[in-house]
Amino acid sequence: MKKMMRGLFLLGALAGAAYAARSYLQGGSPAKETVQIVFDDGSARSLASNTVEGQEFTDIAQKIVEIGL
Amino acid sequence: MAERSGAGTTEELDRVLADLRALSVDIESCAVLSGARDLLSSSHGPGVDRERVGAMLAALVNLSERVARENGKDHTSQLRIDTEGGHLLLVRLDDGGVLAATTGPEARVGLVLYDMRNSRAEVEKVLAEGSDG
Numbered sequence: 001m002k003k004m005m006r007g008l009f010l011l012g013a014l015a016g017a018a019y020a021a022r023s024y025l026q027g028g029s030p031a032k033e034t035v036q037i038v039f040d041d042g043s044a045r046s047l048a049s050n051t052v053e054g055q056e057f058t059d060i061a062q063k064i065v066e067i068g069l
Numbered sequence: 070m071a072e073r074s075g076a077g078t079t080e081e082l083d084r085v086l087a088d089l090r091a092l093s094v095d096i097e098s099c100a101v102l103s104g105a106r107d108l109l110s111s112s113h114g115p116g117v118d119r120e121r122v123g124a125m126l127a128a129l130v131n132l133s134e135r136v137a138r139e140n141g142k143d144h145t146s147q148l149r150i151d152t153e154g155g156h157l158l159l160v161r162l163d164d165g166g167v168l169a170a171t172t173g174p175e176a177r178v179g180l181v182l183y184d185m186r187n188s189r190a191e192v193e194k195v196l197a198e199g200s201d202g
Contacts, residue, residue, distance in 0.1 A: 033151055034150075035148070035150050036148070037137070037147075037149075038145070038148075039140065039144070040137075040143045041142060045136065045140060047136075053136070056132055057148075060132075061129065061152050061157040062153075064122060064126065064171060065152050065154045065155040066154060067118055068113070068122075069111055069112055069113070069169055
């Protein structure tokens with residue numbers, strides 16, 4: 001029983017390490033650029049730049065920040 | 070700096086934006102885009118960059134309005150975009166235009182937005198007086 005638990009633990013650790021390595025190699029870290037939209041009724045919505053919608057905003061914003069207003 | 074409005078309005082808008090920059094030192098550049106998507110005041114002089122900035126700001130405003138509609142809202146009142154190079158902040162004006170500003174990446178964005186919201190009333194007042202006269 002003890003051996004089986006140890007085996008399961010090692011298997012879990014290996015799977016976790018493999019997943020972490022895969023995420024790192026694929027650049028799977030959270031998006032650094034974000035978009036926050038506040039609507040007229042006070043509600044808000046956030047878009048991450050790794051979404052298609054968010055990317056549209058950040059592409060334009062990056063250029064504006066670069067050249068200034 | 071400003072164009073497409075009366076000389077008095079131009080000077081007044083420039084003054085309001087200069088006051089905003091003096092108050093909020095984290096602001097690197099700022100501009101006013103009208104509801105008709107004309108760039109009324111900007112740090113850039115007349116030329117390619119100014120037209121480009123006006124078009125890009127207009128595109129962002131249109132995008133944000135589209136998101137508002139998709140979410141069942143009337144319009145967007147504030148937009149904050151964080152990029153690696155800095156932040157782009159937009160505050161909506163009464164006529165559908167925007168007061169826009171850029172900051173560096175380390176800026177105190179909440180404070181800048183607070184100052185922008187306070188300056189919005191003054192920008193609206195100048196635009197209203199300009200359209201009356």
